[in-house]
């Protein structure tokens with residue numbers, strides 16, 4: 001059955017990506033049919049790309065790369081939960097994407113972002129280009145959480161109807177895209 005990984009895009013102490021990823025996982029598990037799980041970058045401690053061969057060759061040498069590749073291989077699609085660092089993708093997430101290759105291809109990629117007034121959208125625009133190069137399939141609908149007036153510090157932030165509907169729509173699109181890919185495969 002379909003298994004979707006919710007990838008945390010940041011790894012720093014005190015990061016917000018974990019709580020956003022947990023909300024996505026809880027909600028998607030309720031409204032979707034697939035299995036949703038947090039795939040936490042912080043559990044992998046990936047070094048900055050150290051492999052000698054281009055990742056597209058699939059000749060991984062480091063244990064850390066093999067472990068990450070195996071984990072990613074086990075999912076049929078992904079929701080990337082990302083902040084925006086200096087108008088772009090957090091380095092930990094870019095590195096995790098760059099470190100492997102074939103394990104991403106042909107799988108749906110959806111995006112949930114958070115940040116300042118921009119809600120992390122500029123990171124998502126870059127992520128769309130990066131994941132295109134990795135031959136992932138783009139889910140159009142996305143969710144963005146601007147902090148202005150809707151801070152995560154507000155205990156009710158998960159109850160926002162509009163935001164929940166946006167996420168439901170993202171999940172629906174992701175699941176139907178996956179169904180389409182499976183039929184054609």
Ligand SMILES: Cc1cc2nc3c(=O)[nH]c(=O)nc-3n(C[C@H](O)[C@H](O)[C@H](O)COP(=O)(O)O)c2cc1C
Nearest residue numbers: 010014015016017083084085086087114115116117
């Ligand atoms: C290095 C760094 C750069 C940042 N740059 C931006 C930015 O360009 N745009 C933005 O909206 N927020 C920016 N922020 C604020 C983040 O959106 C906010 O700190 C968020 O909580 C970071 O995600 P994290 O908690 O998961 O690390 C930046 C934060 C950091 C630490």
